[in-house]
Amino acid sequence: MTRQPALLQRALPTAVILLLIAGPVCLGLAGTLLPAFGYLPALGGSVLSLDPFRAVLSEPGIGLSLALSLGTGLAATAISLAIVALFTAAWFETRVFKAMTRFLSPLLSVPHAAAAIGLAFVIAPSGLIVRLLSPWATGFDRPPDLLIIHDPLGLTMTAGLIAKEVPFLFLMTLAALPQTEARRHLRIAANLGYGRMAGFFKVALPQIYPQIRLPVLAVLAYSTSVVDVARILGPTTPAPLAPRIIDWMADADPALRLQASAGAVLQLLLSVGAILIWRFGEILCSRIARSGRSSGRRYSRDAAMRQMAAVPVGLLIAAMVAALAALALWSLTAGWWFPQAFPTALTLRHWAGLFPGGSHLVGDTLLIALPAAVVAIALIVWQLELWTRTGPRRRHAAFRNLMFLPLLVPQISFLFGLQVLFLVAGWDGTYVAVALTHLVFVLPYVFLALSDPWDHLDPRLAKVAATLGASQNRILWSIRLPMLLRPLMVAAAIGFAVSIGQYLPTLMIGAGRIATITTESVALASGGSRSVAAVYAMLQLMLPLLGFVLASVVPAIAFRHRLALRLQR
Known part of the structure; x- marks a missing residue:
C-alpha cells in the first residue's frame, strides 16, 4: 500500500511540469486547428470548410x-x-x-x-x-x-x-x-x-x-x-x-478570426518545413x-x-x-x-514623463514576471531533487526534449487557440492567464540554466550528511540549496528576463487589457517619439539587469562570512 503513494509522489513533479508545458501547447493547437477549418460556433462557423485557407492564400503578397x-x-x-x-x-x-x-x-x-x-x-x-x-x-x-x-x-x-x-x-x-x-x-x-x-x-x-x-x-x-x-x-x-x-x-x-487561425496553421507548417529543410542540410x-x-x-x-x-x-x-x-x-x-x-542637451524629462502614466506598466510587468520566475524555480528544483533521490535519470533525455516543445512550436500557432480557450473559461485578459502563459516559456530556460549546476554538485557532501543522520529534506535545505544559491539566483534572473521579453503571449492572452513595457515599447517603436520609445526600451533592459545584479549581490552577502574566513586563511 505504501509503494503506490511513493510512486505517485515521485511522478507528481514530472506530471505537473509536463502538464504546464505540453498542456497549453496541445490544447492551443487544437483550439487553432478547428477555427482554421471553419469551426467556431461563437462566430457562426459550425461546418468544417477550407474557406479560411483559401482566404489566406488569396491575400495579396x-x-x-x-x-x-x-x-x-x-x-x-x-x-x-x-x-x-x-x-x-x-x-x-x-x-x-x-x-x-x-x-x-x-x-x-x-x-x-x-x-x-x-x-x-x-x-x-x-x-x-x-x-x-x-x-x-x-x-x-x-x-x-x-x-x-x-x-x-x-x-x-x-x-x-x-x-x-x-x-x-x-x-x-x-x-x-x-x-x-x-x-x-x-x-x-x-x-x-x-x-x-x-x-x-x-x-x-x-x-x-x-x-x-x-x-x-x-x-x-x-x-x-x-x-x-x-x-x-x-x-x-x-x-x-x-x-x-x-x-x-x-x-x-x-x-478574419477564422482566416487568422488558418494563417496560424500555415505558420506551423512553414516552421515544420524549415526544420525539415534544416534536417536535410544536416545530412x-x-x-x-x-x-x-x-x-x-x-x-x-x-x-x-x-x-x-x-x-x-x-x-x-x-x-x-x-x-x-x-x-x-x-x-x-x-x-x-x-x-x-x-x-x-540632455534631460530627464522623458523619464519623468513615465509617472504616473507609465508606472502601472512597470507594476504589471513585475506582477507577471516575478511569479512566473518563482514558480518555475520551485518546480524545476522539485524535479531535480526528485531525480537526485531516485538515482540515475534515465528519463532525462526524454524530459529535456519535451521541455523544448514550447520553443519548437511557433508561438502564434497555439496562442490563438489558447486565447479562445481562456475566453471560453472566462480567464482572458487576466493576470493569472498571462502569468501561466509566460510560465510555459520560462520553464525551459530555467531548466537549462539550473540542471547543469545541479548535476555537478559534489554528491559526497550529501552522503556525509546522510551518514551523520540528516534527512533528505534537511540535506536539500541545509546543503544543496545554500551551495547552489548563485545558480538558483541566476536561473531566476534568466526566467525573469524571459518573462519580461514575452511580447506575443502578453498581447494575445492579455486581450488588450494588460500591457507591459515590452508591448508598449514595440507599439512605440512603430511610430511616435524616439525618446519615449528609448525610455521604454531602456526599462526593458534595466529590469532584467536588476535581476542579474541581485543574482550577484545576494550570494555575496549570504556568503560574506565564508569569504572573510577564506581571506584570513
Missing part, C-alpha cells in the same frame, strides 16, 4: 510573406550557428575566448524588442552611424533616402535576429562542451598535427552539435515566426507571415564532413582564418554596445537634430 519568413529564419539560424562554430573552433580555451564569453553572456538578458529598437537607432538613415560620418565623410546634411529599416528583403531583420541568437547559441555550446570528450580529442588532434580549427570541425563539432540540436531548432522555429523583431525591423509591403496573422486577429471583422553537411575527415588534410596554417573568425563576434558586440548607447542617449536627449553626432 502572401507568397512573398511566406518566402520572407522562411528565408530570414533559415538565414539567421545558419549564420548564427556558423559564427558560434567558427569562433569556438578558432579561440576555444584561449584568453580571447574567455574575454568574449564575459561580453556575450550579458547580451542574453537583452530582450529581442529592446535590441531591435537599439539597432534601428544605430543603422537607420538618421541613425548613429550616419550621424558620426556626416557631413564630413558622406556630405549628408539630411538623412539619405535609403530603405535600411523595413528593407524588402528582410536583411535588417535577419541582422537583428543574428545579434540576439548568437549569444544564446554560444552559451548553449559552452554548456554542451563539458558533456563531451572535446577537450581531450582536440589535444590528440593537435598532437597529430591538425590545425586548431580543423581539429575542432573534425573531432569536436560532431560531438557538440547533437547536444545543441534542440536549441538550434528552437532558434529556427522562433526566427521563422517572430513578431516583435519583424514589426520593428522587418519588411512591411508585405510583412512576413506572423505579423500579418496578428493584424488579421486584431481586425474588427470577426470573419548533406554530415556527408561532406565525413569525406573531409577521411582526406587526411590537417590545415595546420590557419592563423588568418582564426583572425577572421573573431571579426563577426567583435562586430556583433560593437553593434550591441552601440545599440545600448543609442538607446541611453535617445532616452536623455532634449534635442538631437541631424547631422549632429551627439545631442545638444
Whole structure:
C-alpha cells in the first residue's frame, strides 16, 4: 500500500511540469486547428470548410510573406550557428575566448524588442552611424533616402535576429562542451598535427552539435515566426507571415478570426518545413564532413582564418554596445537634430514623463514576471531533487526534449487557440492567464540554466550528511540549496528576463487589457517619439539587469562570512 503513494509522489513533479508545458501547447493547437477549418460556433462557423485557407492564400503578397519568413529564419539560424562554430573552433580555451564569453553572456538578458529598437537607432538613415560620418565623410546634411529599416528583403531583420541568437547559441555550446570528450580529442588532434580549427570541425563539432540540436531548432522555429523583431525591423509591403496573422486577429471583422487561425496553421507548417529543410542540410553537411575527415588534410596554417573568425563576434558586440548607447542617449536627449553626432542637451524629462502614466506598466510587468520566475524555480528544483533521490535519470533525455516543445512550436500557432480557450473559461485578459502563459516559456530556460549546476554538485557532501543522520529534506535545505544559491539566483534572473521579453503571449492572452513595457515599447517603436520609445526600451533592459545584479549581490552577502574566513586563511 505504501509503494503506490511513493510512486505517485515521485511522478507528481514530472506530471505537473509536463502538464504546464505540453498542456497549453496541445490544447492551443487544437483550439487553432478547428477555427482554421471553419469551426467556431461563437462566430457562426459550425461546418468544417477550407474557406479560411483559401482566404489566406488569396491575400495579396502572401507568397512573398511566406518566402520572407522562411528565408530570414533559415538565414539567421545558419549564420548564427556558423559564427558560434567558427569562433569556438578558432579561440576555444584561449584568453580571447574567455574575454568574449564575459561580453556575450550579458547580451542574453537583452530582450529581442529592446535590441531591435537599439539597432534601428544605430543603422537607420538618421541613425548613429550616419550621424558620426556626416557631413564630413558622406556630405549628408539630411538623412539619405535609403530603405535600411523595413528593407524588402528582410536583411535588417535577419541582422537583428543574428545579434540576439548568437549569444544564446554560444552559451548553449559552452554548456554542451563539458558533456563531451572535446577537450581531450582536440589535444590528440593537435598532437597529430591538425590545425586548431580543423581539429575542432573534425573531432569536436560532431560531438557538440547533437547536444545543441534542440536549441538550434528552437532558434529556427522562433526566427521563422517572430513578431516583435519583424514589426520593428522587418519588411512591411508585405510583412512576413506572423505579423500579418496578428493584424488579421486584431481586425474588427470577426470573419478574419477564422482566416487568422488558418494563417496560424500555415505558420506551423512553414516552421515544420524549415526544420525539415534544416534536417536535410544536416545530412548533406554530415556527408561532406565525413569525406573531409577521411582526406587526411590537417590545415595546420590557419592563423588568418582564426583572425577572421573573431571579426563577426567583435562586430556583433560593437553593434550591441552601440545599440545600448543609442538607446541611453535617445532616452536623455532634449534635442538631437541631424547631422549632429551627439545631442545638444540632455534631460530627464522623458523619464519623468513615465509617472504616473507609465508606472502601472512597470507594476504589471513585475506582477507577471516575478511569479512566473518563482514558480518555475520551485518546480524545476522539485524535479531535480526528485531525480537526485531516485538515482540515475534515465528519463532525462526524454524530459529535456519535451521541455523544448514550447520553443519548437511557433508561438502564434497555439496562442490563438489558447486565447479562445481562456475566453471560453472566462480567464482572458487576466493576470493569472498571462502569468501561466509566460510560465510555459520560462520553464525551459530555467531548466537549462539550473540542471547543469545541479548535476555537478559534489554528491559526497550529501552522503556525509546522510551518514551523520540528516534527512533528505534537511540535506536539500541545509546543503544543496545554500551551495547552489548563485545558480538558483541566476536561473531566476534568466526566467525573469524571459518573462519580461514575452511580447506575443502578453498581447494575445492579455486581450488588450494588460500591457507591459515590452508591448508598449514595440507599439512605440512603430511610430511616435524616439525618446519615449528609448525610455521604454531602456526599462526593458534595466529590469532584467536588476535581476542579474541581485543574482550577484545576494550570494555575496549570504556568503560574506565564508569569504572573510577564506581571506584570513
